[in-house]
Amino acid sequence: MVLNYIFIGFFVIAFVVALVRTIGYFFRDQLEAIGLVFDESDLYVFRDMVQSTFDMADTSIAIVLTLIGVMTFWLGILRVGEKAGVIAWLSKKIEPFFIRLFPEIPRNHNAHGAIMMNFAANMLGLDNAATPFGIKAMEQLQDANTNKKTASNAQIMFLVLNTSGLTLIPVSVMALRAAEGASTPTDVFLPILLATYFATITGLIFVSIRQRINLFNKTMLLVLGGLTIFVLALVTWLTQMPDNFAEKFSVVSGNLILFCVIVGFILLALKRKVDVYQTFIDGAKEGFNVGVKIIPYLVGMLISIAVFRASGTLDWIIGGIEFLVSWFGFNTDFVGALPTAVMKPLSGSGARAMMVETMSNYGSDSFQGFLAGVFQGSTETTFYTIAVYYGAINVTRTRYTATAGLFADFMGIVAAIIIAYIFW
Incomplete structure (x- = not known):
């Protein structure tokens, strides 16, 4: 029901804001006298909103096609890992913790291994690998779900922890900062680690x-x-290294670990005399089927977000926050980076665009550019994840998933602002 209200809200709010902008344009001379400014863009806002539905429909299909390819490969590798006995071994090792975190899931359940693989890929900043593992975990959790249309407690817990996005290695953010000419692209490493840890907790x-x-x-x-001791130890160690070490460490370690997983699964399966290629093909077939299944959910959510953004509502929200912060007499420097934070739960690509735009406007070495990078790495695409993960298993009643996910996102944003001021 929550997604239903969110979906409706995006369209209705976008319509109201666009209508106000259009009417305001025709009375712009009178409204300018009281400080309200309207321009040519306000006249064509409905055109932009309609165009955004077509543009995002194309983008959605492109995302799904990419996702199908990624899922086809990784679900195939995951099946090899299952036949090799790695997933069962991993499940047994983490079972004492998971049976308390997911008490309704039986012992020795296959979902434990897929959940752990998803968490590991997210922490390493490898989003493309995390999604197939996450969808596989949701499918396996669905096996233990007594009400197939309603999200179970275990599914909610898993998805909220997933969207809180604990990140040890924010490779993509550091790469974007390097591309924009930041003098120290890795300066966001520790703030992101601490902010995501706070959001996850x-x-x-x-x-x-x-x-x-x-x-x-x-x-x-x-x-x-x-986990807390590990995070603190990693922070302490990396702060003692040269400035460019963290970036090199992140790129090398994350991808090295992931490729070791691939080779390890294959070699262990070979040792057990498993037909590795056929097993891979059997698992890979699931990726295509799941990819097709999520198309309606993903297209619907992404188009509603695109319309919401094209209406100018996001600009109004940021403007309202800046006015309130200024009115209370607080420093407004962080407001310039807020578009990235507000957009991230809605759209990953949109948030990346906002981050790049902020660095272009203020400078990659500015506080706003620095904070935008922290926001990009410390929050997650909550609505995208909910749409994809629940869409893959046809769950329509998500209960309080969105509320919990957005609350974690909000606290992550607050933590990111505080931590950014401390590190800056």
Whole structure:
């Protein structure tokens, strides 16, 4: 039901804002006297909104085609890993933690391995690999779901943790900053790590309270405490390295680990005398079928977001925030980077465009350019993920998934602003 209201809201709000802009254009002379400015772009806002539906329809299909290719490969590799026994071994190792985090999922369930692979790919900044693992995990969680049209507690917990986006290696953000000429592209590394960690913990606590999960038992405290120590140790180590080391470490380690996974799965399957190629093909077939299944969900959500953006509503939101912050007497420097933060839960490509635009307008070495990079790496494409993951399993009642995901995003944004001011 939440996605239903969000979908309707995007169109209705866009229509109202566009109507106000159009009417305002015809009364621009009178309105200018009270400080309201309208120009030629306001006259053609409905044209832009309609065009955005066609443009985003093309973009959506392009995204799906890319996703089908990626999923075809990675689901094939995942099937090889299953036959090699790696997924079962991984599931057994993480089971003590996961049976407390996902109490309704039976012991030795296949979903545990896919969830872990998804988390690992996200932490390494490898979004393309994370999505197939995530969809596979949702399909396996669906097996244990008693109400197939309604999101289960386990699916909500998994998706919220997924969208909170704990990132150890923000490769794409550092690459964009380098492309825009930033003197130190890796300066966003530690702020992103800390902001995403805070967002992940926030999302975990929010969902745990709703699902009455005890976070204070020994296993949960050991795992979360160990993760915290690991993050702090990584931060401490990297801060002692040369400025360009973090970027090189990120690029090399993330992709090296991922390719080791591929080769490891293949060699272990070979050792077990598995027909590796045929097993890969069997798993790869799922990628195509899932890709086709999510097209309506993805197209619907992305077009509604495109219309919302083309209406100018985002500009009004940012302008309103700047006015309020200024009215209360606070520093407004961070507002210039907010378009990236606001756009990221809606559209990954849109957020990247906003980040590049911010760096172009203010400079890649400006505070606004720096903060835009932190926003880009510390929040997740919540609506895209919800549409794709739930669409793949035909779940229509998502319960409080969007609320929890957006709350984690919001807290991540707040943390990013505070941390950016500290590091700047």
